[in-house]
Amino acid sequence: MVNVTLADLARHLDLHVSTISRSLDPARAGRVNAATRARVLAAAAELGYTGHQIAGSLRRGRSSTVGIVVPDLSNPFVHPVIRGVVAALDRRGFMGFVAESGDDHAQLRRILEHLVSRRVDAIITSAARSGDAAMLKGVARAGTPLVLVARYLPDSGLPWVTHDDHRGGELAAEHLLDLGHVRLAQLRGPADVQTFLDRGAGFADVLQRRGLAPAAEFDSASAGTPSVEEGRRLMGRLLDRGGDRPTAVFAHNDLMAIGALEALAERGLCCPLDVSVMGYNDNTLTEHLNPPLSTVHLPTREAGRLAGEMALALIDEPGSRPSPIRLEPTLIARRSIAPPTPAGDAAASTVGRPASRRAG
Amino acid sequence: MVNVTLADLARHLDLHVSTISRSLDPARAGRVNAATRARVLAAAAELGYTGHQIAGSLRRGRSSTVGIVVPDLSNPFVHPVIRGVVAALDRRGFMGFVAESGDDHAQLRRILEHLVSRRVDAIITSAARSGDAAMLKGVARAGTPLVLVARYLPDSGLPWVTHDDHRGGELAAEHLLDLGHVRLAQLRGPADVQTFLDRGAGFADVLQRRGLAPAAEFDSASAGTPSVEEGRRLMGRLLDRGGDRPTAVFAHNDLMAIGALEALAERGLCCPLDVSVMGYNDNTLTEHLNPPLSTVHLPTREAGRLAGEMALALIDEPGSRPSPIRLEPTLIARRSIAPPTPAGDAAASTVGRPASRRAG
DNA sequence: ACACTAGTCGCAATCGATTGCCCGAGTCAA
DNA sequence: TTGACTCGGGCAATCGATTGCGACTAGTGT
Structure with missing residues (x-):
């Protein structure tokens, strides 16, 4: 009873395999007598015929x-x-x-x-x-x-x-610029994946159009892999370089954004008060983060x-x-982005730190 | 050139398919002359022979x-x-x-x-x-x-x-009890999945052994599915019921724990100061949450x-x-669990609220 | 010189389902 | 009654790789 074949059914019913085959295929059911087909179906169910796609695939x-x-x-x-x-x-x-x-x-x-x-x-x-x-x-x-x-x-x-990731990058940049950010950084995804290049280019294009070429120092190297770990590493390098901090960073995906949030927290910095973080992808988990991540939604x-x-x-x-x-991408504004505040504002650590809340 | 078969190769090399077949299989390479085999391998590479597992599977x-x-x-x-x-x-x-x-x-x-x-x-x-x-x-x-x-x-x-999810439930209960929690609740996973039942039973067993039968009101219904949404719903019902709040809840998996965190946040409550939350599974994302989730790690x-x-x-x-x-499961202590504090302590909102930090 | 063995390779059946072709029986209309 | 169809179903080739068996060749031992 381990492996029932068409031949088994044929023997059982004293019919030819071709009749069995046709009976079992709804598309070919018209080629066989209804009563016969019923018998076949019953026998197939009884003996537990499961089909054999391997054989079928080969033939077909x-x-x-x-x-x-x-x-x-x-x-x-x-x-x-x-x-x-x-x-x-x-x-x-x-x-x-x-x-x-x-x-x-x-x-x-x-x-x-x-x-x-x-x-x-x-x-x-x-x-x-x-x-x-x-x-x-x-x-x-x-x-x-x-x-x-x-x-x-x-x-x-x-x-x-x-x-349209180029457009997505534009959306991110426009959102940040409209809020008044001027010191912007990108956390780049792998350079051998076109979508990440597009995101970066879209972002940069908007800056350029608005006459706001980003200082090269604020631009991260490309991540080897678009992961939390890489996001954390790149953001850490950005923060530890000394000098002015960016007031907002555009992470090329949500995972890297999470890494960026960690890098900030590790240094006692608050998102969004010290640094705003923009993600990309609108992963299911991003709205559950603290703060809920502003990001670019993709269908x-x-x-x-x-x-x-x-x-x-x-x-x-x-x-x-x-x-x-x-x-087409769309922008999802949540809580990881706020207007820029004077850098190093010590009071930023508690005031206005919002509780986690679901985006409406 | 779309589909190269053994027969194609055989024709090309003026050999029999069986020889080709044997040449291509390292395990059967001994049954064929080394020089012949080399010719076959070369031809196979040249013509782009990809094999045909469907046919092979059928025969084998x-x-x-x-x-x-x-x-x-x-x-x-x-x-x-x-x-x-x-x-x-x-x-x-x-x-x-x-x-x-x-x-x-x-x-x-x-x-x-x-x-x-x-x-x-x-x-x-x-x-x-x-x-x-x-x-x-x-x-x-x-x-x-x-x-x-x-x-x-x-x-x-x-x-x-x-x-050993029964043991996992025990670990969770012991951890919470050792910290001094007495008002405990469970956020139960689906009742038709044995592992969730085990977690619940392990947890309950410890309470009983320590003479601390949990008040029935603190026990949630079972989730239909062990998801963030269900965790949020169950936790919400627990919190909105009025009367004493539990000081700690054991969510039967991390996803439900995330939902619990949200339910707390939505009501202006703080984890772990108002309510401690214990997860289960040690999902990759749990250490990136705020607060990082205490949970039970499974290999x-x-x-x-x-x-x-x-x-x-x-x-x-x-x-x-x-x-x-x-x-065997092991317990991972992070920041979502703290000793119980007097319920309704208003000062709990900022004091000691830790920044997110990776677990060591 | 003969039997024997090892080494190579060909032959053909086989896995199980699908399908074009054909045949016999029954139906219907002219 | 016959020719044209329709229905129902059998026949056998086929998809492509695998493998037990056998055949043929060359080399070895006595």
Whole structure:
């Protein structure tokens, strides 16, 4: 009873396997007598027939499966993306399986090879760094539809669904400038991921347009990985350099912003009174922080959904070239940003320090 | 050039597919002439042969793949578990694919059916609720090795790697009692997940042993899902009930603890001065909270690794019955817990409110 | 010179489901 | 009555890799 096959059912019912096969497939149910089909269904249920997608996939040449590759499962921004993809896939009976690359090229290669050799019908990934472009293009050229989500590769010719991160950077800068900040810093994400470059460029563009070129000293190096730890390290270096402090920093994602908050706290500085901190992504946890993080919201779930549909379209029409999609960010103002106060104001430590509260 | 097969290579090299097959498999390399093998390898690289695990799996009856099913990708406790499993699998050339059940029975069923019909060699899941027991046992009985991780099913006969959550509950209670707390409350996780029941029982046992039966009013209902939102709701109900407040609450996981912190903040109460909060799991983010959360640490990555190895053992010896493993929790004291202070102490709002700081 | 072994490689069945093609029986209308 | 269809279902090839068995060659020992 361990492995029931079509042949088992055929023997049991004294029918041919092809009849069984047709009976079990709702799309082909019309080709078989209703009574016969009922018998087959009953027997299948009774004997516990579970199907055998491996065999079916081999014959059909399709697996109704797509691989979802993310850089880091712990980074909350990937969860809505995954759910969006899965939701889109579900509607067409496709299954999505998730793998984590750890933002490591070799690991990504292993995953891709596995996925391709397992003949997934498509691959959707948000783990693309510029150094991965050739490999990813190779996968697509070899016949597995590949769509980029959240992160994109500018001139790769690969289809993508991403966000307008340049605009997001602008939103961050405008918000800070409108409040009166002039000493601004950026906590840059990895330089080999285009979205981080876009955020930085958008931010810088606004400063320049307003005639406020940021002092170079306020600009951090790029993080090796966009993590809490790196955010803490970069912010620490910024703060320990002596001289004027920035009154506001734009962290290129929420994780790095959390690191920045820690670096501030470790030095007895208060956010937002001493330094305002702007995050990016609007991770689920950010509103639960203290202070709740002002950040740039991205419709990541929507991006996932669109990426899923794009992959399905690519599966339906292998040759097609879907046009890239860029979704609009919006600014979420919470409590980690306030107008600048005179630097070194000692009274800032308790006065007006707000209790944690949910954003409305 | 889209899909290179063994037959393509065979034609190209004027050899038989069987020779190609043997050349490509390191384990069978001895059965073929070294020079021939070199030619095959070269040709395979040149033509871009990627293998075809679907076909191989069908013939071999093994897929070298295991499914990993988690309840909620956003719950940080699953990430170390997944990484542990993947690490164990990697060492033996197995690939792990992740799926998310959303703690939904129907969704879990769909995932399991997919996985079984896709003939994964084993399934590892931390999504087991008591109502899923029959279904999971059915999967195992039908021939797919199934191991439970983090969550277990007491009398299911299914193998598991979990934590001693009863002991974890005890640790939490002891810590609080040692500090002098007497008005204690629990924020209970879902009642159909054994680990939460264990945490609650361990906690209650200590109270009883010390002759301190908790007033029933301080005991929350069970959360529908162990989330921030539910923690916030339960804590809110506890606080709004009037009468004495508990001086400390034990949230059955960190997410609920975060919700509890919010509920406190919303009412202008301070943690830990007004109410101490104890979490559970030691999620990565908990040390970044304000205040950093005291919690119970679980070796979740280790649990994942052991579960992975257990699954491999089950694959190697289908009949075997590995003995369940229970890992020891440890207490992590951070800043969300302090000795009790006179209730309603108005001065509590600023005095001694510590800046966020990383735990050593 | 003969039997034997080790080394290489080919042959063909096999895993299980899918599907184009074909056949026999029954239906209906001219 | 016959020709044209429709229905229901069987037949067998097929997807691509794996593997037990056997064959052929060259070399070895006696």
